[in-house]
Amino acid sequence: MAPRIPLVRRLGARHLVLALAATALAVPPAAEPVEALHTPPRTAFESSNGARWTGGAEEQSFLAAVGRGGDRVSVDRIGTTEQGRPLQLVGIGDRHPGATTVLLICSQHGDEPSGREACLTTVRDLAYTEDPATRTFLSRTRILVVPTANPDGRAANTRGNSDGVDINRDHIALRTAEARAIATVIRDRRPEVIYDLHEYGATPPRYDKDLFVLWPRNPNVTRQVHDASRTLSESYVRPTAGDAGYSSGHYGVWTDPVTGDPVKQTAGDGQERILRNAAGIKHAVGLLIESRVDAVTDAEKADPAVNNRRRVASQLAALDGLFRFADRQRGRIGAATAASRAAGFTDRGPVRLGGADNEPAEPAEILRDPPCGYRLSAGRFADVKDELALHGVTFRPDGDGAYVPLRQSARNLVPLLLDRRATYHLTEGQPDPAC
Structure with missing residues (x-):
């Protein structure tokens, strides 16, 4: 297993907590003591060395401690679930209108917890960093994080919310409190980059990478946003994950295990109701990221905590690539999203009601003269x-x-x-x- 790499490694950030594998100390289910004002808090996942996921009450204590860590952090309630749990938005970094805004949506599916754990530790690491390069990054970047996009599903360990609705199929209808909260953030904060963290079940040998990624495929995404999203995937996230020792591929595309050639596509289409695509239509450069749930090595099969640590560490490696992209490509990001927002006032071309970037819409699905x-x-x-x-x-x-x-x-x-x-x-x- 590749070790966890430092957050924003390419920016020279100082890693603020010990590597997850460095401690064998587990904590009991009871809540941990309140952290001192300037001491970085730790998640229950970290303290247990990956033996258990951070609980809902523990998350609230953790975020409260992070919020006390400095002026650069805000924690706001953006909604309430059907069962009364808070939907929260954490903000870190520059609030200036000219800053590049990056939005992380973590664990829309409640039974996919590794992205959530990666988001929580990312929030902490950025909030407490004293590294000059990372602080410079934050001086011109606004990081927004929804640490748990589906709190009811996370509490029940279910894919859907308390009503059984898949939130990641609700970004058009907006019937759920969770999707409505996300839509409000996108509308009001206008993020230039949206990153959606998930997990998947492998189907060896044709579909079993450590990470799968995918950009918005909906054909109504402007070319500038689409191409910048592919650059995020192919030139930043996947290479950074590879440098950390993790294999990667394109979500939903099965490949021949020998040649690597595509065999068939089983998911990852252009449906507008999926956040990956809705975000692109709403002018944000974006990416879906999926880490593999299944244990691979004998060590992972013998000890679930080892598997859990690999799942979270791969998400953190991918986040490192995202932040490198946001720092190095901010001019391109701003130009792409601005052009996308402006296009609707001048565009007279067709609108497509189906299809994807790799599957042309049928003639009946095209509004040629809208x-x-x-x-x-x-x-x-x-x-x-x-x-x-x-x-x-x-x-x-x-x-x-x-x-x-x-x-x-x-x-x-x-x-x-x-x-x-x-x-x-x-x-x-x-x-x-x-x-």
Whole structure:
């Protein structure tokens, strides 16, 4: 197993806690003592050397301690789950409008905890760093973290939330409190980069890398955002993970174990309701990251804690690549996201209701001459006005209902929400052909 690498290694950050494998001390399930004001707190996962995941109450104590660690950290409540658990957003770094904003969404699926643990220790390491290079990075970068995007699912160790809904299939409908909170952050904080941390079950020998990654494939993502996202994957995250000793591949694509050639694709399409794709349509450079759950070595099979440590360490290696990308490519990131936001005011090209970057949309799925907008009756508007607002879609009164023009930043999103032919549309708007 490759050791955990220092966070923001390429920036020279000082690693602030001992490597997970350096201690064999486990802690009992009871909460740990409150940390001193300037002493970096540790997660229960770290203190148990990977023997157990950090509990909900322990997370709250940990974040409270991190929040007391300095002026550069904020911890805000952005929502509440059906079972009353807090949805929280941690902010670290520069709040200046010109800073590059990076958003980490951790453990949308409650039974995929390694990304959450990586996010928690990342929050701590950045909050307490005294390393000059890392502090320079934070002086021009705003890191936003949703440490547990599905608290009810994490408490129950289930993929879905307390209602059994897969949050990562709710980024169009926005029916869950969890997806609504994420949409609010994206709308209000306008992150340039969104990074979504998950885990997967391997199918050897054709689908069993340490990490799988994938950029937004939806064909309505602008070329600038799409290409920057691929650069994040292919030139930063995967090479950095490889340097740390972890194998990687493209999520959902099975490969021949001898040649490495693609065999078939089983996931990773262009569905707009998945965060990876929704984020791209909303102008953010982004990436899905998936670490392998399954034990591989004899040591991992004999001791689940060894397997757990590898899962978290691989996520941390991938995060290192993300931060290197954010630091070195901030000019390109800003240009790509700005161009994407501006395109909706001038673009007159087609909108695609299906397909992906590697699978052309069928002719019936292409709006070759999109309408100028969509009219909504009073009843239909009442049903979806909150969701439109959460998506950041502009609309105006139209009689008793509303009119949603295509000429706006959210141009490529509007038909996916309102056209009756779109697979996951919110409601059926009446297309307006007269511009």
